[in-house]
Amino acid sequence: MTAITQIRRNDQPIYLDYQATTPLDPRVLEAMMPYFTYKFGNAHSRSHSYGWEAEEGVEKARAQVAKLIGADEKEVIYTSGATESNNLAIKGVADFYKDRRNHVVTTVTEHKCVLDTCRHLEQEGFTVTYLPVQQNGLVDLDVLRAAVTDKTVVVSIMAVNNEIGVIQPLAEIGKICREKGAFFHTDAAQAAGKIPLDVEAMNIDLMSISGHKIYGPKGIGALYVRRKPRVRLAAMIHGGGQERGFRSGTLPTPLCVGLGEAAEICMKEMDAEAVRLTKLRDRMLKGLNAKLPEIYVNGDLEHRIPGNLNISFAHVEGESLMMGIKNLSVSSGSACTSASLEPSYVLRALGVEEEMAHTSLRIGLGRFTTEHEVDTAVDELVHHVTKLREMSPLWEMSQEGIDIKSIEWAAH
């Protein structure tokens, strides 16, 4: 296996946004190539070798995905991505069991595609409980236990948060769900391939996985659907009855193969990669802390995937910082970068003040991040945060000992 040290071209900025997406691993591309070309058959064709060959590819990949999460291959169905998986899981069980149960439990820090799905269910007449999270971003298990009733059909709680990288206590949540007879769905788009997941040990009934978050292709994902005890879903896409009838449509063979290969590489390299990324993350944080006062990590640092940092740089607005660090590709929790002009709802849910949410950056490290890139990023961040603080009236006030909260600001 060739070691890949760099995936970007030298004229491209340093990519530090691995929670948004990841580059396709060249090894994954290699595995996919035959299925774009001579192995082009329809995996559902039963009458010739083209079909059999394609089927072999998608089934091998299904087993690779299943193995990553401790599932049986028959329990994995392909979708177009985690958004579709989340929609199918939540709407699918809610719809199927609606005569008996009409309550859904989730958290306020879920990805928009879970929250929006839940909003949709509310319009359909379901009751949804949106659980708060603690200051560290983790759900309070006592609060969860109290929220789940004998009417709860599904509890949907993400494994790892996309903005702050915190890992929810999945095994404990699964236990509570099992005791109460509710299904446990977890959006594992940010978790799969990064932390060990075991659907048996964690009592997970439904799990969403995304291809492009694990160095696989975009446009493919998977949904784990438990068979024992059996979870039933109402399908959203009807047709030829592929994927156990849960998701009709011809499978995109190259993408399925890519997802499988990506899952296998993650599984093999997970432990070593976690150690490497933790070292890089610590190096970055240490470097920043050494030169910048008043920076704060949002979300629990302990229960967190190694490749994520979310930092508030007090008194420096996030978008202006991103304009400065042109050689770094990161994302911001500031209002100014979003269409809604609202600062990050995830940070707000942790109790991060609005003014601090505006100063946050999400820095995502991953498979192709190097020590040199981390050092360059630290230098650029230090330079621009310092420069912007020199022109920040809030920094000036805080240096003069003025409490910014004591001023009556006019909201605009």
Added chain:
Amino acid sequence: MTYSAKLIDHYENPRNIGSLDKSAEDVGTGLVGAPACGDVMKLQIKVGADGLIEDAKFKTFGCGSAIASSSLVTEWVKGKTIDEAETIKNTDIARHLALPPVKIHCSVLAEDAIKAAIADYRAKASKKDESREAAE
């Protein structure tokens, strides 16, 4: 978001960053915006004996458009009378920097900042006049 060359220039090379003595009689200070909204501008003018604005300084917490808007305004007000400076419109700022629609509020804030600085200067001047009259 793609920004105009003028905006980027003001962001990268901001003019007139700094602070003037806010307790000085010939200095007017405007502080507008709110940290929770992600924009705070402090704009100061120093008015000479001839009634012309001889210096202007700013500090801004906010996005690149907010920084550029306040930088531009400090350039524009220098050498003007306060009455002239008061006529600066947010639309002029927005047009000059080619602000995208979602950033128009930055130019509004810059207009507010200069108006607030002028109001502060006028309040100080009239207080000075009153105390002078009282002394006579």
